[in-house]
Amino acid sequence: MENILGIKITEARTKLGLTQDQFGAHYGVSGPAIFKFERGYVKPSLDLWMKIAADCGIAEKKAVLLWIKAKLPQQYQSFIDLSATAIAEPFAVYEKPVRPPxxxxxxxxxxxxxxxxxxxxxxxxxxxxxxxxxxxxxxxxxxxxxxxxxxxxxxxxxxxxxxxxxxxxxxxxxxxxx
CATH class of the missing domain: 1.10.8 (Helicase, Ruva Protein; domain 3)
Known part of the structure; x- marks a missing residue:
């Protein structure tokens, strides 16, 4: 099973040149918690993931989809397509069409x-x-x-x-x- 969130967390931490303890302290969690997130043993809460994703420059909608995909069992993960226009062009997909008054x-x-x-x-x-x-x-x-x-x-x-x-x-x- 691919550990999407762990990969992103590891990339962000190494890019900043921080240890797991230092990175965890920045978000109010322990170094061992970051280790578990990176390895995929545990998934971070949505709130924590959104903070990390924001600091990594991941768009909010994409971050939510990544988190949901990571929480799904392997056989259902393919149902979420992260390359969809919902991520590339969020306003075109999520904006309500203007209705004639x-x-x-x-x-x-x-x-x-x-x-x-x-x-x-x-x-x-x-x-x-x-x-x-x-x-x-x-x-x-x-x-x-x-x-x-x-x-x-x-x-x-x-x-x-x-x-x-x-x-x-x-x-x-x-x-x-x-």
């Missing part, structure tokens, strides 16, 4: 156009938004549309009728006095 749109035609142009909406929801009868009967507000999209965007297999029911439920909650 439907609640701020007052013009129904503009809202319909924006909804029609949104490729992230599920097919059933897009079909509902494309239906002229839906707009004539329901006359949804921007706030209702925003809540519907935020809450039910992930239901990709839902039918149009289920999204209509969801909109009714949202409308009841918004209009009620709780």
């Amino acid at each position: 439907y609640a701020r749109i007052g013009d129904q035609r503009e809202m319909r156009q924006r909804l029609a142009d949104d490729p992230t909406l599920p097919p059933g929801m897009r079909a509902m938004f494309a239906d002229d009868e839906f707009w004539a009967l329901y006359r949804p507000t921007g706030e209702e549309i925003q809540k519907l999209v935020e809450m039910f965007r992930s239901y990709t297999d839902a039918r149009e009728s289920l999204f209509r029911e969801a909109l009714r439920l949202i409308r009841d909650f918004i209009r009620s006095q709780y």
Whole structure:
């Protein structure tokens, strides 16, 4: 079993030219503890590892993934790919995509156009938004549309009728006095 954390700790300690006792004193642990970390007998706590990783110049997200990978049994360690874009480009992966602020749109035609142009909406929801009868009967507000999209965007297999029911439920909650 590869000792990822131990290798990184050894590299950091030798790069600084410190003994295990000196290195351990810097982090508030004993020299024998550093010896055990380096050999892979014991894994450091996440807090201790994050301090060491920060001093080694390892990005926070990569440090967490390294620690998790080291804690996993050998057969599962391959599940964590450290070369993924999650480490190379953290903002591209972890940033939430900007959602259109439907609640701020007052013009129904503009809202319909924006909804029609949104490729992230599920097919059933897009079909509902494309239906002229839906707009004539329901006359949804921007706030209702925003809540519907935020809450039910992930239901990709839902039918149009289920999204209509969801909109009714949202409308009841918004209009009620709780």
